[in-house]
Amino acid sequence: MHYKRKKQDMFMYRNLYAGKRKRRDVKPGYGLTKIFVFCIIAGLMFLTVYENGRIMRKLLSEPSDGSFWGETAKESGERKIRIVLDAGHGGKDTGSFYGGMYEKDIDYMVVRDMQKFLESMGAEVILSRDENDFATEYERIKTANSKKADLFVSIHCGCGREDVGMPGMECYYAGDGSLGMEYADALAEALRQEASIKCSGAGRRDFYVLKNADMPAVLVKLGSLYDPDDRRKLEEASYREQVSRKLAESIMQLFYK
Ligand SMILES: [Zn+2]
Structure with a gap:
């Protein structure tokens, strides 16, 4: 009996905890913030790669008479x-x-x-x-x-x-x-x-x-x-x-x- 009670309590707490987790997961705006941060980082990485690539292409293709600058x-x-x-x-x-x-x-x-x-x-x-x-x-x-x-x-x-x-x-x-x-x-x-x-x-x-x-x-x-x-x-x-x-x-x- 005592054991059963304890087991029931465990289930109750577990459900309560699961409920809390669930509520926290669906916090409004949390998913959108992640997407926004991801987009910013991806954008910055793209710009860096694009800009370096452009300069490298210039350096490799331009004559060294200073006109590059x-x-x-x-x-x-x-x-x-x-x-x-x-x-x-x-x-x-x-x-x-x-x-x-x-x-x-x-x-x-x-x-x-x-x-x-x-x-x-x-x-x-x-x-x-x-x-x-x-x-x-x-x-x-x-x-x-x-x-x-x-x-x-x-x-x-x-x-x-x-x-x-x-x-x-x-x-x-x-x-x-x-x-x-x-x-x-x-x-x-x-x-x-x-x-x-x-x-x-x-x-x-x-x-x-x-x-x-x-x-x-x-x-x-x-x-x-x-x-x-x-x-x-x-x-x-x-x-x-x-x-x-x-x-x-x-x-x-x-x-x-
Ligand atoms: Zn003079």
Whole structure:
């Protein structure tokens, strides 16, 4: 009897427990939450696999001329690396003049070559002046700041009095410890690796355009027109192209190390 009673109790408790479990299992929304979480995880996994696959296909199929980065930026809606190239002087302002060569023309020719190379590597290039136009320093830097450029590069041929008797290339920055200083150092180092290019390194010169740029800014001196060796080299289109290509490659490397 006592045993029977106990057995009945056991059945009762078991049924009660089963009932509780049953009630818990049918809790409203529990099944839907699981499906929702599963869908989120599956969606994330699909996106990860799809995105990695797309990048891998790109890396394997694109030529290594740097255009991959530009196209990827375009496809994903991100903007390209935007560089303002500033050809020194222009119009009524000739810059330095020696041996029948105007600095403003050399600066502009090199800037156009650099534009060609940088665009082929996927960058967006904005020029601070047209071929025969004059632009003030304020206008040049206003262009760079309003376009929110990633880098401002000014091109000159040693037009200051201090550049007489200072041949070769040099890269300048404003402010010690700035990103411009780091970039000027990197560009100078890259130029020094080319045997036919003479570059004396990087140095600080607080030019107006370098000081007032909202982005990293570098001024590259191509050489001095007062120096016969520099003048002869800068007259050659092939040398200007070589320098422009090296500068363009080194600039892209600043962003895609
Ligand atoms: Zn100049």
